[in-house]
Amino acid sequence: MGSSHSHSQAISPAQNTRPLWIALGLTSTFLVAELIAGIMTNSLALISDAAHMFTDAAALAISLAAIQIGRRPADKQRSFGYYRFEILAAAMNAILLFMVAMYILLEAWKRLQDPPEIASGAMLIVAVLGLVINLVSMRLLAAGKDSSLNVKGAYLEVWSDMLGSIGVIIGALVIRWTGDAWIDSVIAVVIGLWVLPRTWVLLKASLNVLLEGVPEEIVLADVEKTILAVPGVATIHDLHVWAITSGKVSLTVHVVRDPDQADDGTLLARVRRALEDKFDINHSTVQVEHTPCEQATGTHSFESRTSH
Numbered sequence: 001m002g003s004s005h006s007h008s009q010a011i012s013p014a015q016n017t018r019p020l021w022i023a024l025g026l027t028s029t030f031l032v033a034e035l036i037a038g039i040m041t042n043s044l045a046l047i048s049d050a051a052h053m054f055t056d057a058a059a060l061a062i063s064l065a066a067i068q069i070g071r072r073p074a075d076k077q078r079s080f081g082y083y084r085f086e087i088l089a090a091a092m093n094a095i096l097l098f099m100v101a102m103y104i105l106l107e108a109w110k111r112l113q114d115p116p117e118i119a120s121g122a123m124l125i126v127a128v129l130g131l132v133i134n135l136v137s138m139r140l141l142a143a144g145k146d147s148s149l150n151v152k153g154a155y156l157e158v159w160s161d162m163l164g165s166i167g168v169i170i171g172a173l174v175i176r177w178t179g180d181a182w183i184d185s186v187i188a189v190v191i192g193l194w195v196l197p198r199t200w201v202l203l204k205a206s207l208n209v210l211l212e213g214v215p216e217e218i219v220l221a222d223v224e225k226t227i228l229a230v231p232g233v234a235t236i237h238d239l240h241v242w243a244i245t246s247g248k249v250s251l252t253v254h255v256v257r258d259p260d261q262a263d264d265g266t267l268l269a270r271v272r273r274a275l276e277d278k279f280d281i282n283h284s285t286v287q288v289e290h291t292p293c294e295q296a297t298g299t300h301s302f303e304s305r306t307s308h
Helices: 018-041 044-070 084-113 120-142 149-178 182-210 220-228 264-279
Strands: 002-006 233-245 248-257 283-289 301-303
Touching: 018 044, 018 120, 044 084, 044 120, 044 149, 044 182, 084 182, 084 233, 120 149, 149 182, 182 233, 220 233, 220 248, 220 264, 248 264, 264 283
Parallel strands: 248 283
Antiparallel strands: 002 283, 233 248, 233 301
């Protein structure tokens, strides 16, 4: 019997981090200013938008951390390197955002009962500045969003926060024209409800990686069918697919060879090529067996549907 192991790095060390650093600096500085302005103007919408902008800063920081840590080589204590740092940071970010969003929703309910006076003029100025910051950050990240999943995620975070800034601007104008302070709480609730689903998606994806679940973009049944369709494969068992971090999918499988159709080396190359071509899985460990080993029991054993 034989085995093969192939892999590739998910994060390119050549990625340019300068736009990410600039965008992070702008976003972090402004979210602090927006939070202070929200407290001073009594605007819950600004505070809510600051929380939303915090998601942008967190996404940018995670992207930078993933790139920097991804450059560090694996060692004897951490054979997979430090890729999981990105997932742990994302999970903590999601939990914190849930807490902030729940606070905003609770505070909005209280304010709807007794709306406070809102300094709509200052609220409008801060919201416009926030929109400008979002547009500048989007411009900085646009060049790298198609070549990096991390940068693309940060770009989408900033893009969605731009919508929040527009919502606050509209709210400030309505309050200034009508004097209805309750509009501020409604805008805050809308932003909070906008953040919650995205936060749940982030937490769910993070937990799936930490629990070594099958990545959402991979269908295990399709992987099984693809391997079984490779000429020379009789049966497979002990198939596992998981992700070390986002964009770095790993696979292990035991393949029982049909001795009439392929030798070990040829079969290994065929299986690896099929996984790379169909699922872009470049980090795989394939063990070829002449007869099923003792692990070929239970739900992880599959018979070939091809003719031999």
